[in-house]
Amino acid sequence: MEIQHDRILLGDCRKLLPQLPHESADLIFADPPYNLQLRQELYRPDSSRVDAVDDSWDRFSSFEEYDGFTREWLSACRPLLKPSGSLWVIGSYHNIHRVGAILQDLGYWILNEIVWIKSNPMPNFRGVRFTNAHETLLWAARERGARSTFHHHAMKSLNGDLQMRSDWVLPVCSGGERLREGGEKVHSTQKPEALLYRVILSSTDPGALVVDPFFGSGTTGAVAKRLGRRWIGIEKDPAYAAAAKRRIDAVPESELRTEYLSTPNPRKRERIPFGRLLEAGLLSAGDTLVFDSRGGEKARVCADGSLSWKGGRGSIHQLARILRGGPCNGWDHWLALDRRTGKRVLIDQLRVELREKEKTA
Numbered sequence: 001m002e003i004q005h006d007r008i009l010l011g012d013c014r015k016l017l018p019q020l021p022h023e024s025a026d027l028i029f030a031d032p033p034y035n036l037q038l039r040q041e042l043y044r045p046d047s048s049r050v051d052a053v054d055d056s057w058d059r060f061s062s063f064e065e066y067d068g069f070t071r072e073w074l075s076a077c078r079p080l081l082k083p084s085g086s087l088w089v090i091g092s093y094h095n096i097h098r099v100g101a102i103l104q105d106l107g108y109w110i111l112n113e114i115v116w117i118k119s120n121p122m123p124n125f126r127g128v129r130f131t132n133a134h135e136t137l138l139w140a141a142r143e144r145g146a147r148s149t150f151h152h153h154a155m156k157s158l159n160g161d162l163q164m165r166s167d168w169v170l171p172v173c174s175g176g177e178r179l180r181e182g183g184e185k186v187h188s189t190q191k192p193e194a195l196l197y198r199v200i201l202s203s204t205d206p207g208a209l210v211v212d213p214f215f216g217s218g219t220t221g222a223v224a225k226r227l228g229r230r231w232i233g234i235e236k237d238p239a240y241a242a243a244a245k246r247r248i249d250a251v252p253e254s255e256l257r258t259e260y261l262s263t264p265n266p267r268k269r270e271r272i273p274f275g276r277l278l279e280a281g282l283l284s285a286g287d288t289l290v291f292d293s294r295g296g297e298k299a300r301v302c303a304d305g306s307l308s309w310k311g312g313r314g315s316i317h318q319l320a321r322i323l324r325g326g327p328c329n330g331w332d333h334w335l336a337l338d339r340r341t342g343k344r345v346l347i348d349q350l351r352v353e354l355r356e357k358e359k360t361a
């Protein structure tokens, strides 16, 4: 069944989620009510009132009521996920421990806990507790053993070529990004687009379907559209839904080709065995390879793609492991003479060239 996407469904997500086709969503991002339980107005030292979250949608009469609500929407989300899909939930100390336990009771499998460290948090004005400077995101698979989409290489690239860690330092939503009407915030808990950018890029492919059951001001939809993903938002408040629609309509349609919106996984590239460099004439039997640029050991290339070294034979990887004394990838250590330039190059460079040549052939 072809699912209608890029639209906001107005109503209670507990009723609407079961109407969406099973196994249609690649990602569900949920920013549910936190049940903040604010009992009194908050004031700054200069007596100005703090614009805290005291909305009616965040009020529950007891933890039991909140748990029942949580169980209902989390149960409704699970059948919607594709086997490779995943669920992200954001919360604070007020609710995230309850949400985490219910997730596990329902059969979801928690993959990571991400801490969003706010680089510009609101101070604790009364000075009676620590500044509350983070929120928590739980990332869960549909069930134990499910292989959820995760773009490790995209995250690494986004993080300056270092593996992305579970502590994300990002500012809260403010300035031009914050939706305002008549000077007032449109939504009290609008999330920063940077947060959603990371979530969506890490867990989906271009064209994937992202569902947000607590759409609010539509942050998820705006970022999904920017990243060439499809989206469905559910929101029970018509005023928020209208503001979200205006916001997303203003985001230009992504016309980028898929290759600009995803990160190739080097492990998924077609395997090129070392011997192919000989078949392609980039190396010949009898050529000398030097181990590492410091000018270490030398080995001779054999016609079958193995290396001859100290009277023995082995692959580029087997000999590299012996020479390094531990696991390593031969492509990253052996240097060959490039006949065309007379310079020593890493054999991996010759492999890259071959791959390019074969792609355009």
Ligand SMILES: C[S@@+](CC[C@H](N)C(=O)[O-])C[C@H]1O[C@@H](n2cnc3c(N)ncnc32)[C@H](O)[C@@H]1O
Pocket (backbone or CB within 6 Å): 011, 012, 013, 014, 031, 032, 033, 034, 057, 187, 189, 190, 191, 192, 213, 214, 215, 216, 217, 218, 219, 220, 234, 235, 236, 237, 240
């Ligand atoms: C924490 S806010 C989400 C904010 C959103 N992530 C953003 O960036 O603007 C939660 C939203 O869920 C909505 N909501 C609460 N209960 C709901 C329900 N049962 N079904 C659908 N929406 C609901 C509220 O009206 C509110 O806008």
